[in-house]
Each structure stands twice: as C-alpha cells, then as structure tokens.
Amino acid sequence: MAYFHRRFFCAAGCALVTLLSAPTAAEAVQTPAAAPEPVMQSLVIGVVDALESDFYASTIEPALEAIRREFPEADPQLKRMSSLTLTSDIGRLRPDLVIMPAGDFGQIFEEIGAHPIATRKTVWARSSAASVGAAFVVRADRAELSTIESLQGLRAAATTPRAIDGWLAARMALREAGFESLQFFSRVDFLSFGMPDVFETVLTGAADVGIVPACALEQAESIGLLAPGRLKVVAERTEGEIACRYSTPLYPDLIAGVLPWTPPEISRRLTLALLSRAAEPGRHAWMGTSDLRGIQTLFRELRLGPWAYLASWRPADIWRRFQWEILAGLGALLLLLLSEIRLSRLVDRRTAELRQAMKTQSELEARAAGMRERVAELERMGAVSQLCAMIAHELKQPIGSVRNYMTIIRLRLAASGDSDLEQDPVLAQALAGAEKESLRIAQIIDRVRGYAKKKRREAVRLDLRRSLATALENAKRSAEKYRARVEFVQTTAEVPLVIEGDPLEIELLMLNILKNAAAAAAEIAPEETPHVAVRLQPTAANDNNATIVFEVLDNGPAIDEKAFERMKHVSESVKEDGLGLGLAIVRHIVDEHGAKLEIERRSPHGLAVRVVFDALEGDEPVEAAPKAGAKDH
Numbered sequence: 001m002a003y004f005h006r007r008f009f010c011a012a013g014c015a016l017v018t019l020l021s022a023p024t025a026a027e028a029v030q031t032p033a034a035a036p037e038p039v040m041q042s043l044v045i046g047v048v049d050a051l052e053s054d055f056y057a058s059t060i061e062p063a064l065e066a067i068r069r070e071f072p073e074a075d076p077q078l079k080r081m082s083s084l085t086l087t088s089d090i091g092r093l094r095p096d097l098v099i100m101p102a103g104d105f106g107q108i109f110e111e112i113g114a115h116p117i118a119t120r121k122t123v124w125a126r127s128s129a130a131s132v133g134a135a136f137v138v139r140a141d142r143a144e145l146s147t148i149e150s151l152q153g154l155r156a157a158a159t160t161p162r163a164i165d166g167w168l169a170a171r172m173a174l175r176e177a178g179f180e181s182l183q184f185f186s187r188v189d190f191l192s193f194g195m196p197d198v199f200e201t202v203l204t205g206a207a208d209v210g211i212v213p214a215c216a217l218e219q220a221e222s223i224g225l226l227a228p229g230r231l232k233v234v235a236e237r238t239e240g241e242i243a244c245r246y247s248t249p250l251y252p253d254l255i256a257g258v259l260p261w262t263p264p265e266i267s268r269r270l271t272l273a274l275l276s277r278a279a280e281p282g283r284h285a286w287m288g289t290s291d292l293r294g295i296q297t298l299f300r301e302l303r304l305g306p307w308a309y310l311a312s313w314r315p316a317d318i319w320r321r322f323q324w325e326i327l328a329g330l331g332a333l334l335l336l337l338l339s340e341i342r343l344s345r346l347v348d349r350r351t352a353e354l355r356q357a358m359k360t361q362s363e364l365e366a367r368a369a370g371m372r373e374r375v376a377e378l379e380r381m382g383a384v385s386q387l388c389a390m391i392a393h394e395l396k397q398p399i400g401s402v403r404n405y406m407t408i409i410r411l412r413l414a415a416s417g418d419s420d421l422e423q424d425p426v427l428a429q430a431l432a433g434a435e436k437e438s439l440r441i442a443q444i445i446d447r448v449r450g451y452a453k454k455k456r457r458e459a460v461r462l463d464l465r466r467s468l469a470t471a472l473e474n475a476k477r478s479a480e481k482y483r484a485r486v487e488f489v490q491t492t493a494e495v496p497l498v499i500e501g502d503p504l505e506i507e508l509l510m511l512n513i514l515k516n517a518a519a520a521a522a523e524i525a526p527e528e529t530p531h532v533a534v535r536l537q538p539t540a541a542n543d544n545n546a547t548i549v550f551e552v553l554d555n556g557p558a559i560d561e562k563a564f565e566r567m568k569h570v571s572e573s574v575k576e577d578g579l580g581l582g583l584a585i586v587r588h589i590v591d592e593h594g595a596k597l598e599i600e601r602r603s604p605h606g607l608a609v610r611v612v613f614d615a616l617e618g619d620e621p622v623e624a625a626p627k628a629g630a631k632d633h
Contacts, residue, residue, distance in 0.1 A: 043067065043074040043266075046081045046095035048104050050254060058284055059120065059254065063099065063274060070273035083162050087111060096262045097270050102132075102295050103164030105255040106304070113260045116289040117267065118274045120254040123282055124215050124243040129291035130250035131242065133214040134169035136234040137202060145209070148177045148235045148247075154208035156185040157201040164298070165213035169248035172298050173235070176249070181302070185209075199226055209234070214246035251294045256286065395445055403438045406431065443504055461616060462506065464497040464548060468536050471510035478515050482522035487531035488514075493538055497548045498616045501593045509589040513552050513609050516583075520556025520607065531555060538615060546615040551608065558605035567599060 045067070047060060060078070067076050081089040083104050090098070090112060098105070098114065108114045125131035138145045145151060159166040167190070171181035189207060191197035195216050202210040210231075217233065220226040233245040241250050256274055258267045274286040300307050319326065410431065472488065479486040499506075514532065521530035533553040538546060559567075567583065590597045590611060598610040 043071055043076045043097070044079060044093060044095040045076055046079045046090065046093055046098045046100075048081050048083055048086065048098075048100035050101060060099070062277065062283070063256070063286070066273040066277045067097075067270065070269050070276075083160070090259070094261060095259065096266055097256060097258055099254055099256045101164055102252040102255050102292070103162055103168055103304075105257060106295050106299050114257045115259075115267075116255050116257045116292070117271045118256040118286040119252045119289045120256075121285050121287045122215075122242070122253055123284060125250075125253070126241055127291075128287040128289070129252050129294065131253035132165035132169075133242070133246040133250040134163075134166050134173070134211055134248045135214050135217060135236075135245055136170065136247045137199070137210045137212055137217060137231045138208065138234055139202060139205075140230055140232045142208075145234055148174065148179075151209050151234060152179065152184055153186050155206075156188045156209045156211060157198045157207035158188060158190055158211040159195065159198060159213070161190050163213070164251050164295075165253075166211050168298060168302065168304070169251065170211045171302055173248035175301055195220065196225065199231065202231065214242060214248075214250070215244035218244045249294060249298075251298065252289075252292060253284075255289065395441075399438055399442050399445060403435070403442070406435050406438065410435075444508075459500045459502060461498055461500055462503050464499060464506065464536055464550065464613070465492055467503060467506040468492065468510055468534070468550070471507050471514055472534065474511055475514035475518060479518040479522070482518070482530075485530075486518045486521050487529060488518075489531060489533045491533070491535045491537065493536060495538070497536060497538060499548060499593070499613045500616055501613075505589045505592065509586055509611065510550065512583075512586050513550075513611070517552045517554035517556070517607070517609070521554040523557055524555055524605075528555060539612075546617070548613045548615045550611045550613070552610075553602065553606065553608050555602075555606045559601060559607065564601060 045064070049055060050059070052058070064076055064078065068074075079089075079093045079095060081093070081098075081100070083100075086100075086104055086107060090108060098108075102119075105114065105116065109116075119128040120131065121128035122131045136148070136151060138151075145154075158170070161167050167188070174181040174184050189201070191201065195212050198207075198210040198212050199220060201207045217226070217231060221228045233247060235247045236245050237247060256270075258270060262270075275288060277286065298304070468490075472490065476488060479488075514534070517532045518530075521532055524530045531554075533551075535549070535551040535553075537551075538548050540546075587597060594614060596612045598608075598612070600608045600610075602608050
C-alpha cells in the first residue's frame with residue numbers, strides 16, 4: 001500500500017528535480033546548441049470537469065495559456081473526458097497531459113501508470129495537499145442535528161458518487177467516526193447538477209442532509225444563490241487548514257499528470273509550463289506534487305482504485321487480497337498431506353513388519369510343532385527299533401531250534417531207509433521249503449540285529465532280475481490270502497541288470513513294494529480285476545550315467561491329498577492298523593544304496609512307485625541270474 005504513495009512522491013520529486021535542473025538563460029547561451037527537436041504538430045490535453053461554475057475560466061484557460069507559451073510550435077487540443085469512462089477515454093485519446101480531480105487520478109495511477117507533475121492549490125487552502133473536502137449541511141432550524149451521530153439513518157443528497165470533495169470525503173469521515181459508511185444513511189441520492197440541486201433538496205425537505213464540497217456554502221451565499229443562515233454545517237472541524245467550513249478530512253485538489261507514452265522532453269516542458277506561472281492573489285495556483293498520503297489512505301480505507309479488489313469476491317481479487325494467507329494455508333495443507341502420507345507409509349511399513357513378524361512366528365511355531373512331531377516319531381521309531389531288536393534276539397534261538405528239528409527229521413528219514421522223500425515229491429518240496437524259509441528268517445533276524453548294532457554287510461555285484469524273481473514269488477504267495485486274485489504282469493529286460501548292493505536288502509525292498517501294491521489292488525471295486533504291473537528295465541545313458549528303473553503300478557483305490565502327504569513321512573502309514581515300518585524300510589534301503597524313490601498318484605486311481613538304481617557295467621554279477629527255465633508272469 002505504501003507503494004502508491006512512494007510512486008506519487010517519486011514522480012513529484014522527479015518533476016521538481018527536472019524543473020530545478022533546467023538551464024538558465026545565461027547557461028543556455030553558453031551551452032552548444034542541441035539537435036533541433038522534431039516539429040510538434042499537436043499536443044493533446046485531457047480534462048475531467050470539476051463541479052465549479054468557473055472551472056474553465058479559473059483553471060483550464062490559464063493552464064492552456066502557459067502551455068502555449070512553452071510550446072509555440074504546437075497547437076494544444078483540449079479533450080473532455082468522463083469519470084465514468086475514464087480508462088477507455090484515455091486509451092482512445094492518448095493524451096499527453098491530463099487534468100482531473102485527485103480521486104479520478106488515483107483510478108488511473110496504477111491501472112495506466114500516470115505520473116503526477118503538479119497539484120492545484122485553491123485560494124482558500126494553505127497547502128496543495130489539503131485543498132478540498134466536504135461538508136454536511138442541514139437546515140438551520142434542525143437544532144437536533146449537530147453531530148455526525150445525529151445524522152445516522154437520515155436521507156442524504158450528494159453531488160456524484162466519485163467526488164473526492166463530496167461523497168468520498170464524507171464516507172471517510174463516517175469511517176473515522178466508527179460507522180459503516182455505506183449503511184450509515186437510510187438513502188443517498190446523487191444529483192446530476194451538483195451543488196444547487198443539493199441545496200434545494202435539503203431546503204425543500206426531500207433530503208435531511210446534503211453533502212457538498214467544502215467552501216461551496218460560502219460561495220453560494222457570496223453570489224446570492226443562497227440566503228445566508230438558512231443552512232448550517234454539521235460536525236464542523238476547526239483545524240483551519242482552509243478558509244471555510246468543512247466536516248471531513250482534506251485532500252489534494254486537481255492533479256495534472258503525464259502518461260507513460262508522453263516523451264520525457266514534453267513532460268519536462270509541461271512541468272515548466274504549469275509550475276513557472278507565478279501565483280496571483282485571489283486565483284488558484286499549480287504547485288509541485290509533494291504529499292498524496294491522504295488520497296492513499298482514502299483509497300485504501302474505502303477500498304477504491306488500486307485497493308478496489310479488497311471489496312470484490314472474484315477469484316482473482318480474492319487471490320490478490322489473501323494470497324499470503326492462501327499460500328500459508330496451502331503450505332499447511334501440503335505439510336499436513338505430506339505428514340499424512342508419511343504416517344500412512346509408516347503405518348504400512350509397521351504393519352508389513354508386524355505381518356512378517358507374525359508370519360515368522362507362525363513359521364517358527366509350525367517348525368517347532370514339526371520338530372516336536374519329528375521327535376515323537378523318532379522316539380516311536382526308537383521304541384519300535386528296540387522292540388524289533390528284542391524280537392530278533394528272542395526269535396534267533398527258536399528259529400535255530402526249528403532248523404535243528406528239520407535237520408533231525410531229514411536225518412531220521414535217511415537213517416531208517418525210508419524212501420518217502422523219493423516217492424513223495426510234495427513232502428520233499430515241503431521239507432526243502434521249510435528249511436529254506438527258516439534259513440531266510442534267520443538271515444532277516446541277523447540283518448535286523450545288524451541294524452540295531454549299526455553294522456552293514458559288504459555290498460556285492462548282483463543282478464536285479466534274480467532279486468525280483470524271488471520277491472515276486474513271495475509276493476504272489478502273500479497275495480493268495482486276499483479274496484480276489486491279484487494278477488501280476490511282469491516286464492523284465494533280457495540282459496543282466498547289475499548293481500552294487502546287498503541282495504537280501506534289495507529283495508526286502510522289492511517285496512515290500514509288491515506286497516503293498518497287491519494289498520492296495522485287492523481293495524478295488526468288484527467290477528475291476530485287481531492287478532499289479534511290474535517293470536524292470538534299463539534306461540538310456542545320460543552323461544555316462546546309466547540307470548535301472550524298478551517300477552510297480554497298481555489299480556488300487558484313489559488316495560486323497562492328506563493320505564498322500566503322510567506317505568512322505570518315514571514313520572506314518574496309510575493303513576489304519578499300520579506302523580509305517582514298510583515304507584520306512586523301503587526308504588532306508590533306497591538311501592543306503594544311493595537310489596531314488598518316486599511315488600505318484602495315477603489317474604483315475606492307483607499308485608506308481610519307482611526306484612531308480614545306478615547301473616554297473618562289466619562282468620557278470622557274483623550271484624548268478626535266475627535259471628533259463630524261469631517264466632515271466
């Protein structure tokens with residue numbers, strides 16, 4: 001807001017400096033002649049009429065006379081302008097100099113960039129900065145009207161709404177008294193013909209109070225327009241700044257100014273023309289513009305001119321009025337938003353960390369549960385292992401006794417000369433089978449005791465075909481106990497399938513798999529024939545690593561996911577009454593021989609169990625292959 005005053009003050013100061021720095025006549029003689037100025041064809045002067053009866057005679061004509069003397073080469077043209085269309089008039093006429101009331105000049109100061117060069121001082125004023133104001137006049141017989149407060153709510157009449165020596169000065173006085181100027185009077189009428197109409201309106205009672213320029217009452221009484229004493233001034237001020245009665249603060253009068261497009265030399269010569277005229281007694285005079293703070297204060301308080309946006313609620317005016325508050329609010333909102341985003345991200349991160357911690361805790365709990373379950377399984381397996389060792393220890397002597405009895409039977413038959421063994425092949429086969437099975441039981445018992453003592457037999461080269469033949473024969477006998485006959489379909493390679501391992505363990509591995517497949521196939525629905533397919537074949541060498549696949553397929557019932565998962569654990573059985581030892585033995589033997597065990601569910605039902613062995617090349621195995629008379633089933 002101080003910017004308005006600074007620009008006024010700087011412009012006035014520049015004008016004074018220009019005037020004071022003008023060369024004297026003697027200096028002009030000594031100074032070399034400058035380049036001739038271009039011939040000026042015309043000089044446009046824009047004027048806004050003032051509410052004075054002798055405005056042109058007392059002010060405009062003397063100013064034109066001074067300008068003609070300064071610009072003999074020019075033809076000054078006077079152009080009249082209106083306060084209502086001031087901006088458009090200036091844009092259309094593009095005057096070099098404007099003369100108008102201070103209130104109108106304030107309108108174009110910021111908008112167009114006009115610069116004041118002189119201010120008129122009236123004959124009644126002491127200073128050009130305090131030359132005009134307004135007076136509240138009422139009928140002299142209204143004794144109750146003596147203060148500004150007594151005028152509240154009455155009807156008022158004024159000259160024009162933009163007159164600084166009328167309505168605007170009155171509004172400022174009301175504001176200084178603490179009232180809202182636009183709501184102070186019940187009604188305000190603006191009259192086209194100014195002061196005579198205002199006086200007449202108050203005298204006839206059409207208005208209670210009139211707002212006229214200061215000194216207007218004295219002028220009307222001096223020329224006989226109004227009888228002295230019929231009207232009085234309310235809230236008269238006694239500062240004595242002007243030689244007449246007034247009720248409002250005082251402001252500068254007319255202002256002469258140049259426009260941005262006025263050439264600097266023309267501005268200098270116009271300033272000289274106006275300020276070089278000597279003051280004459282009883283006449284108005286042009287003075288250098290030095291103090292326009294009153295205009296600045298009026299415009300700011302009443303929100304006019306450069307401050308008109310303060311009274312507007314358009315977005316652009318709101319931004320201009322509250323830009324710092326809006327920026328501060330937006331800044332606070334941005335900080336709040338950033339804080340919210342930061343808080344949200346922090347919550348998300350903490351939530352993610354909490355979820356990860358809960359997940360880790362759940363995994364640890366699941367792992368701990370698995371470990372407890374594993375420990376329980378190992379304890380159970382340890383108990384079973386101890387039980388097996390005890391049984392094996394206890395069975396060794398009875399089995400030895402059975403073998404001894406079988407030997408005694410054979411010896412007694414031979415000693416008696418009885419030829420029943422030769423004449424009865426069934427008896428001979430039964431006796432031989434009993435001896436063979438008892439020997440096999442003894443070997444199994446020795447192996448179980450070896451497991452308990454953690455002893456292993458030395459591996460030998462063996463042919464898997466022989467192990468499969470023995471295991472398949474025992475499996476078929478075991479399958480005879482099922483009500484439905486289980487069919488075994490065997491596919492075996494014709495060439496030796498040699499690996500390195502323990503013959504008894506390999507036989508036990510194959511036997512367990514075959515027996516489980518036969519038991520599963522026997523549970524199939526009656527409309528299907530239970531069968532077990534057995535395949536023992538070499539595979540193609542891959543990276544010099546030949547393998548042999550032992551595969552057993554059955555058409556047993558479908559196994560659900562839960563039961564299938566239990567098969568992956570060492571000590572869990574799919575059967576309700578099973579101990580899980582069969583699969584445990586199979587896995588143990590597979591691991592001991594460096595083989596790989598694969599279990600898959602078949603569609604629509606059944607299982608496929610495969611054991612992949614590493615094949616050996618070279619000579620025949622230590623244990624011979626089955627005799628040529630053996631048949632595939």
